[in-house]
Amino acid sequence: MQYFVTGATGFIGKRLVKKLLARKDSVVYFLIRESSGDKIPALLEYWGVDKSRAVAVFGDLRSARLGVASEQIKDLHGSIDHFYHLAAVYDLLADAEEQIAVNVDGSRNTVEFANAIAAGTFHHVSSIAAAGMFEGIFREDMFEEAEGLSHPYFSTKHESEKIVRKEVKGAWRVYRPGLVVGDSKTGEADKIDGPYYFFKLIQRIRQLLPPWMPTIGIEGGRVNIVPVDYVVDAMEHISHLPELDGQAFHLTDPEPMRVGEALNLFCRAAHAPTMSIRINAALFGFIPKSIKKGVFALAPVRRVRDALMKDLGLPSDLSNFINYPTRFDNRDTVRALKGSGIACPRLEQYAAPIWDYWERNLDPSLFIDHTLRGQVAGKVVLVTGGSSGIGLAAAHKLAEAGAITIICGRDEAKLAEAKAEVEARGYQLITYQADVADMADCDRFVALLIANHGGVDVLVNNAGRSIRRAIEASYDRFHDFERTMQLNYFGCLRLTMGLLPTMIAQKRGHIINISSIGVLTNAPRFSAYVASKAALEAWTRCASSELSDVGIKFTTINMPLVRTPMIAPTKIYQNVPTLAPEEAADMIAEAIVHKPVRIATRVGIFGQVLHALMPRVAQIVLNTTFRMFPDSDAAKSGDGKKAPQMSSEQIAMQQLLRGVHF
Numbered sequence: 308m309q310y311f312v313t314g315a316t317g318f319i320g321k322r323l324v325k326k327l328l329a330r331k332d333s334v335v336y337f338l339i340r341e342s343s344g345d346k347i348p349a350l351l352e353y354w355g356v357d358k359s360r361a362v363a364v365f366g367d368l369r370s371a372r373l374g375v376a377s378e379q380i381k382d383l384h385g386s387i388d389h390f391y392h393l394a395a396v397y398d399l400l401a402d403a404e405e406q407i408a409v410n411v412d413g414s415r416n417t418v419e420f421a422n423a424i425a426a427g428t429f430h431h432v433s434s435i436a437a438a439g440m441f442e443g444i445f446r447e448d449m450f451e452e453a454e455g456l457s458h459p460y461f462s463t464k465h466e467s468e469k470i471v472r473k474e475v476k477g478a479w480r481v482y483r484p485g486l487v488v489g490d491s492k493t494g495e496a497d498k499i500d501g502p503y504y505f506f507k508l509i510q511r512i513r514q515l516l517p518p519w520m521p522t523i524g525i526e527g528g529r530v531n532i533v534p535v536d537y538v539v540d541a542m543e544h545i546s547h548l549p550e551l552d553g554q555a556f557h558l559t560d561p562e563p564m565r566v567g568e569a570l571n572l573f574c575r576a577a578h579a580p581t582m583s584i585r586i587n588a589a590l591f592g593f594i595p596k597s598i599k600k601g602v603f604a605l606a607p608v609r610r611v612r613d614a615l616m617k618d619l620g621l622p623s624d625l626s627n628f629i630n631y632p633t634r635f636d637n638r639d640t641v642r643a644l645k646g647s648g649i650a651c652p653r654l655e656q657y658a659a660p661i662w663d664y665w666e667r668n669l670d671p672s673l674f675i676d677h678t679l680r681g682q683v684a685g686k687v688v689l690v691t692g693g694s695s696g697i698g699l700a701a702a703h704k705l706a707e708a709g710a711i712t713i714i715c716g717r718d719e720a721k722l723a724e725a726k727a728e729v730e731a732r733g734y735q736l737i738t739y740q741a742d743v744a745d746m747a748d749c750d751r752f753v754a755l756l757i758a759n760h761g762g763v764d765v766l767v768n769n770a771g772r773s774i775r776r777a778i779e780a781s782y783d784r785f786h787d788f789e790r791t792m793q794l795n796y797f798g799c800l801r802l803t804m805g806l807l808p809t810m811i812a813q814k815r816g817h818i819i820n821i822s823s824i825g826v827l828t829n830a831p832r833f834s835a836y837v838a839s840k841a842a843l844e845a846w847t848r849c850a851s852s853e854l855s856d857v858g859i860k861f862t863t864i865n866m867p868l869v870r871t872p873m874i875a876p877t878k879i880y881q882n883v884p885t886l887a888p889e890e891a892a893d894m895i896a897e898a899i900v901h902k903p904v905r906i907a908t909r910v911g912i913f914g915q916v917l918h919a920l921m922p923r924v925a926q927i928v929l930n931t932t933f934r935m936f937p938d939s940d941a942a943k944s945g946d947g948k949k950a951p952q953m954s955s956e957q958i959a960m961q962q963l964l965r966g967v968h969f
Contacts, residue, residue: 309386311336311426313368313417314393316346318497319432319487322539323391325354328361336362336383338373338394366420368394368413373420383424389546390426392417395467396460397434397487397500403459410463414470422476429479430546431471435531435559436464437483441633447483447555447640468555478552480545484538485531485559485635491657492536494664499671502532505570506577506665513579524582527566527629531559534661537651545643557637560651566629572655576662679896684709688899689756689763691743691802692770694721697821697869699728700892701767706734711760715741715752716770743770743798744790753805762809765817767895768799768843773836781835788835795839800846807859814858819898820847824867827907828914851904862898865907866891 310327314320315337324335339347347363354361364383366373372380394417396409414431421429438445439462440455450472456462471479488503489496496503512522538558545556564572567585574581644650676682688705692698693714706712706729714736716722722738729736741752756763772794774787781787803818810816822844824830825837844863851861869886894906907915917924 308332308388309334309336310389310391311338311364311383311387311421311424312391312393313338313373314395314432315339316343316350317393318397319484319535319538320391320393321350321353322535323393323543324361326539326543328354328356334360334362336364336387338366338368338375339363340367341365368416369408371416371419372423373416375420380420380423385425387421387424387426389428389430390421391430391432391546392421392471393432395432396463401460406459406463410467411470414467415474418470418474422474425477427477428546428552429471429475429477430542431468431479431481432542433468433471433481433483433555434464435483435485435557435633435635436461437468438633438635439465440631443632444634444636446636447557447638450555480552481555482538482542482545483555483557483559483635485533485557485563487535487538488532489534489661489664490536491534491652492660494657494660494662496535496661496664496669499665499669502530502569502573503665503669506573506662507671509570509574509577509579510666510670512574513577516580518578518580520580521583522580523584524567524570525629526568526585528631529563529634530566530569530631531563531635532569532654533558533560533651534657537649540649541640541644541651544647544649545640548643551643554639556640556643557635558640558651559635559637560654561637561641562653563634564654566631569654572658573662576659577666677900679704679708679900682708682900683765685711686764687711687713687760687762688765688767689713689715689806690767690769691715691799694718694725694738697866697888697891697895698767698769699725700888701769701895702736703729703732703734704892704896706736707732710765711735711737713737713739713756713760713763715739715743717742743802744772744794746797746801749798749801750805753802756806757809762806762813764810764815765819765899766803766806767819767821768803769821769895770798771795771821771840773833775832776835777832778834788838791835792839792842795836796842796846799843803850807854810859811854811857816858817860817862817899817902818847819862819864819895820844821895822863822865824865824908824910824914827865827912827918828910829918860902862903863905864894864898865905866894867908867910 308330310333312320312324312327312335315324315335316339320337324337327333327335337350344363344365347358351358351361364375364379366375392414394409394413396406418429435445437450437453439453441453445452450468453461453465456465468481471481486501488501499506516522541556541558545551567582571581683705688710690698690701690705690713693702694716698714698716702712702714702725712729712735714722714725715738716725717740719740722740726736726738739752739755742748743752772791774791776784776787799820807816820843822840823833823837825833826841826844830837847861847863851859854861867886869888869891897903898906
């Protein structure tokens with residue numbers, strides 16, 4: 308038996324060829340572009356045959372008669388028993404021109420070639436999309452009844468099937484698979500399509516919420532999902548049965564699930580929360596299309612929708628298919644498969660391997676360089692306050708990752724020590740003496756950075772001043788508030804605004820502000836420090852809103868308590884759990900790699916939520932800690948040399964609120 312296959316390198320085609328070659332004495336001719344000739348050895352290895360049984364035919368789907376040489380057409384004339392046409396675009400995201408060129412024009416060229424070689428039965432792999440958005444049950448003997456073909460994927464699938472029905476000179480059969488996913492046993496798949504579009508959303512929910520937490524989701528129309536092994540087995544079996552020419556076969560699940568039910572199966576496979584409450588998406592059908600179109604024509608609404616869909620990897624028009632109205636009768640397929648042992652398995656039987664294979668092999672995040680080196684190698688990164696503590700620890704990581712690492716500080720001796728420390732490990736570090744609290748020095752430093760480095764790609768505003776002193780002890784120390792604001796707010800602002808013009812001109816830049824957990828928890832005794840950091844956060848929110856469309860990213864890190872020289876005067880901190888500078892540097896690295904809007908600990912987020920929902924309760928909790936932990940000797944102008952003995956109540960409180968300033 309001799310076969311000809313287009314699309315033999317594709318998801319279904321590769322597996323179908325392997326199935327055909329398993330037949331005794333079979334030979335498969337397969338179409339492949341000359342530019343893809345390097346794929347042939349791997350294909351032969353996958354199929355387990357040599358080139359005498361799997362014969363490459365060079366051509367192009369977009370050319371008349373597939374671009375196959377006239378002499379080869381003569382050689383193949385009358386020798387092909389079965390011709391399988393699988394080459395097509397199976398992707399909702401593909402543009403209309405591409406789908407027309409491949410699905411419509413490509414099918415016409417293929418039929419022309421099959422006629423030219425007088426091939427035997429022509430087997431066309433269509434899709435349930437050929438039915439369009441038909442309202443009701445679509446039978447296998449229906450075709451012209453298709454409706455709602457406005458989407459190019461639906462219209463081109465319908466048109467290509469029409470070409471087969473009208474223009475094939477010999478016998479033909481059509482196969483309409485449902486949404487094809489990976490192998491039901493291994494989960495193996497080649498690409499993301501159909502239900503896979505929702506997997507990223509499920510993964511995000513799993514990262515945010517525990518699996519036992521109920522969530523609200525959607526309940527749309529019925530989605531017809533089938534595994535690739537069923538499609539291949541059914542097609543190969545039916546194509547060799549006699550007396551079935553001129554028929555179409557629905558390779559579908561006879562009992563399809565609703566969208567919400569199917570998503571819940573994948574949620575369970577992912578150990579993510581399931582949608583306990585599902586809202587029927589059809590309820591939104593009462594909104595007139597003109598109103599929906601008008602709302603999404605508004606620039607802010609459109610941009611938010613597009614950003615969300617892009618972030619989650621969802622097609623922009625996916626919402627049009629949530630309420631898919633068509634069900635597919637497949638009694639002819641069931642009849643043809645009777646006694647073969649081939650049947651479509653239930654989704655619950657193979658959802659787990661489908662999810663597992665996607666997460667291990669197809670998750671788009673796997674193909675993004677999430678290493679610090681991948682983000683900063685060769686780029687200019689400035690860390691202010693980099694001669695000690697968090698800044699120096701971050702500088703070590705950045706220099707090791709290949710960044711052009713720059714630090715600044717007031718103390719020239721400490722800068723020299725930091726430079727020697729980094730270079731002793733074999734890395735480079737550039738240092739500049741600069742006082743960020745001095746506006747004139749900031750301007751001088753910015754001019755130097757632009758002149759020497761063309762600006763910076765990443766700015767880490769780490770330099771800061773912290774004062775732990777109760778308001779009652781600060782009546783005569785207004786300068787504490789002035790100098791804290793001068794460095795933590797005005798200094799960071801002056802430096803940032805000086806460097807922003809070059810970032811905007813280059814349409815890229817990332818500004819990371821080291822804020823404090825105190826801004827979220829409103830820690831007592833830190834009114835000067837928290838107010839300065841809160842001012843910087845407020846400015847950052849405004850700036851990010853203005854500059855989000857010109858490639859400038861902002862990240863705020865609400866840093867918990869870190870064991871650095873800044874907290875050394877408060878001896879009580881010697882006995883409380885704090886982050887090491889290296890752990891804080893890891894948070895900066897995370898910010899550079901992932902570029903989130905905010906990085907905060909769970910305790911910090913809880914504090915912010917508590918203040919928002921129950922402000923009186925939050926005040927009581929913080930006032931209790933305020934009275935429980937006294938001012939330090941340094942705040943009282945004492946010597947501050949001895950760490951006070953902590954009570955069991957104090958120890959319990961600081962363990963409960965780890966990382967919070969007291």
